[in-house]
Amino acid sequence: MVAPRPIPHHSASSLSRRSSHASGPRPITREEYSGDATPSLLSRAGSPVQPLANEKVLSRKSSFAGQHPGHAYLGGLGGLSGFSSLDSRRELRHGSFIGSVDCGTTSTRFIIFDEQAKIITEHQTEYPQILPHAGWHEQDPVDLIDSVREVINNAIEKLEWMGWHRDSVKGIGITNQRETTVAWSKSTGQPLCNAIVWDDTRTVTVVRQFEEKLEEEGIVVDGKKATGRDALVNITGIPLSTYFSAVKLRWMLDHHKDVAAAHERDDLLFGTVDSWFVYNLTGGVNGGIHVMDVTNASRTLLLELKTLTFHKGLLDFFGFRESILPKIVSSAEVYGEIAKSMESALTGVPIAGIAGDQQAALVGNKCFRRGEAKNTYGTGSFVLFNTGEEIVLSKNGLITTVGYQAGPNSPPVYALEGSIAVAGSAIKWLRDQVNLIQESSDMDMLAGSVPDTGGVYFVTAFAGLLAPYWDRSATGTLIGLTLYSTSAHIARATLEAMAYQSRAVLDVIENESGTKLEMLKVDGGVTNSDLAMQIQANIGGFKVCRPSMRESTALGAALLAGHALGLFGWDLNKPETLKDVNTADAYIFEPEIDAKVRRRMIQGWDRAVERARAWRDADNERELEEQEAEYEREEGL
Template identity: 30%
Template sequence: MNSTSKFGKLIGVLDVSNSFCKFLVYAVKNREILTCHEISINKIESSDEDEYDPIELWNAVQEAMRVATENLVILEIEPSDIVAIGITNQRETTILWNKRSGEVLNPLCSSDNRLNKILEKILLRTKNKKNYLRSVCGLPFDVCFSAIKIKWLMENNKAVQDSIDRNECYFGNLDSWILWNLTGGIVSGVHRSDVTNCSRTMLMNLESLEWDKRLCKFFDIPMNILPQIRSCSEIYGYVNIQGSTVLEGVPIASVIGNNNSALVGQICLKAAKVECHMEEDCSVMINTGQEIIYSDNDLLSTVGFQLGPNEKVHYALEGFIGSSCSAINWLKSSILSSTESNNNHNSSPVSTFHGMRNGNCFKSLQENDLAFVPALKGLCAPKFLYQAKGFLSGLTINTTSQQLLTAAKESICFQTKTIVDSIKKDCKTWPAISSLIVGGEFSENVDFLQLLANICSVTIERPQVSAPTGLGCMLSAALTMKILSLDEFKTTCVPPVDNFYPTINLDVSEEKYMKWLTALKTSIQANHQSPRDEVNSLLEGKDATKFIMNSIPGCLFLFSSYVIYVLSQQWP
């Protein structure tokens, strides 16, 4: 198709999470966002958990696409210039639906405390070895991964089990659900997913990039409910929405997880590149090239990206901060008075730092004795501890709302530091990490980035790129359509970079960090019900069971020596 628009060929990107969706339209030739429409998804009112309606999400996707294409017409740009669509999504969110009727069998939920009981059963079965399957799938046992959720739904939702028994059930993350509906649903919908999403299910073999029969058997999950696994850059299907004419027949040319897409969008395409994506949840990811590094420090071994079915897969190590921006929003809405909060802070979750840059940031670190552990839905960094609870220490009668918010932001920085330190430990022979590339909505606040640089003691690089997640997905789709090459992208899409350097004494940040670690240990001790030395070993990356294992050789030596001695005394 020859484009007549002055902007040339366009690519649409669907950016989807369980609480919002947006449709961005990019001009490929200059990577400019021409229009974007975002819609928020409401939480189910009757739910005590973070549950959302997948049907509402699908309706929001259609609305976002409709409004965005109408905006193109207003801008005198032909919607028919959209040559492909890409999908980038929040990973791990689990949906099961009936492939015959399209009925959703469970509310959409990314985090659910009801899963703790089934996780406890699995840990009991494996003698509390949370890394029992890590050598195959790269992941520890945790409630955030899809297999645990599927297992729980099979045992607690009769409609799910009945649908499975009738061979009518499909499983997918957000990408599979949207793709299936986008390509025709019960009429012609395709059931596929990409390697980045599938690598977060605990069901995919990290080396073969295929569903692993042993993993599926371990969780007792039938393989016929799982989507086909594809690369991030290839044709998945074609738009086939009833009543749609503008985008009808447009190929879906890319599917990729949101943090992985940010890794691509920030041009972290070579090994040793580290990217920190800061949205509602935060992720720190290092590209490890074709090498799978199995972490000794609770990082996740995962797929970074695969930009084509015949291209090499790039693996990654990832640390995940489960409650970051969401913890700050929770503090503002549930704990702090709305009057004081609104008087001192902008309502935007990324605009709540004021007067803390450079010298003021140094003063803040010295004066604020609060330590906040944002384990609102368990803990992900520095360790995956589903039983962990939030913790706040250092409160006095003089504590202000500003100090509370600052402590929350400091906690994000401290968790980021633990992840960066863990990467250094796991990649001992790699070049030292001297800089961290950041992106996402939360990175728009310069004062927060300065605080991050001070606490992590590294240079923070913020490329002047809007929506790196969308940009990475756009590139993946453009590669599929052969309208853009990686060399062209790297040559023409290197934006100016804002640098933030550490400006405080290392001893000050280390002292504050140690106070936070003390609060973290206290929190774990209170909720983990473990001896203090076991908690310390847990945070230092040591497996408490290894203390027993390590003592076995010595015991055997002493016992065998004693036996030999006794026998020698009896020998003539």
């Protein structure tokens, strides 16, 4: 049997184009962008055919390594130095573009867009993931900022190969994996420990302690004591969970001597990944600014949603000094310029937009109106539903977050969010840990070789379950296996797991908002899978709209920066000014199964979730505590 076929919205050819270029739009040639149909100066200089405009490079080496002996990549600005001689031989054009740094959980990319959001060029690099124990996930902050330097410099190298001067990039936006927590020293500018990544679950015991404290002591709100789960949710829109930054920072303070000592002597700076990037990009220890945008701040468990300020009662509750906190800024304003010390090809260029990656995707998908929703399927999967200027608190497992704030004087736009911890990471798990596939792109072939899962369900609760279940003791559960089950059934069940969880989140959104979702806008790495998107439409019972340019997250940060700089007439408060942005070749997946089948499948999923829940018991918790004790012994604490 053949896998369900997606239905082309505009033209069938868009599908074949996609299959030859796994993501992004069709390649854009230098001639198209320079308007130069005659042989280029580059080719006159005898250079090889330049890389495709949307080519992605996933290694730490530049795509140019080995391609052009005269300009071999030397790393950082060294690689660019080869261009000074090239510059002198030819005239580079001056255009008007906007750049976007997008640091996801697994990789960083820098994308240069034009005013219609066509990708001029980009560069992407993966950085190391540090997994010291089960459930622990760290990244070295130095690797993160190095990756930013690398992607910017390499993209600029490509841009100049294409005949554009680097001054064509008028500004940059930044978007980042959220909640990931960084601690560094005010006096040295150096990180004090590895960053704890958003999906790290080591803080289970911290969460338990603070749950008890919340019940017993509570938080001081307006001079009065408020206790229980709702006390926290009413202020921040989010519950106590291993997911958010405050508990990660608390863990660092309790387990890293250097962090605790820096806190003690008032030498500690805390930030999310955006803060760390802006600090370094604007000069680091030599005058770097310490900021956090409102969307990232809304993931810390410290932000009061209605005032957009850090809440004093919460600082006391978690035991943090106020002086460690960054200044909260809007998502669109000029924060500073890239400093010389960053050794960047974009020295002096303004940084003018910041948003957490899921909020950036909300903007990039142009969900500006109340009731519009998007789902981004990256490492995790995150549904955001615009609720306008109203703070809506969910009663059924969604969280409330800042969607974006288009400038210091603009009102914030809020969103309801359904956060699903595991999406693409389950595909990576099949690839790297189980060796079921060699590449993520093998999923369609394998999972599409069977018409259904043969009764197999895979509750991918590797990090517990987030929305709408919020069960930290759930674990990954493969159920319904028989001797008939094959790797194809498991692969298909993995794709279905994402769709069921998104459906569950959207059910809550529909019920709570009283709005029936007709169409879901999607983006992120997993949307490269046609089958995953068709399965989503089938299980969701709604249309799924995938834009042809799928870098909506990066685009969101670019739109915020462009808006702040007054570029291209973009005005986020007037969506009509963005009508020409990313409009080509959207692709619609229509539901292709009937409601009865859908209902039966969803019932099966709900039963599977019940089996996965509450699996981690007291013994497992004790194991975690022993693991922590071992860590403390190793650290000499």
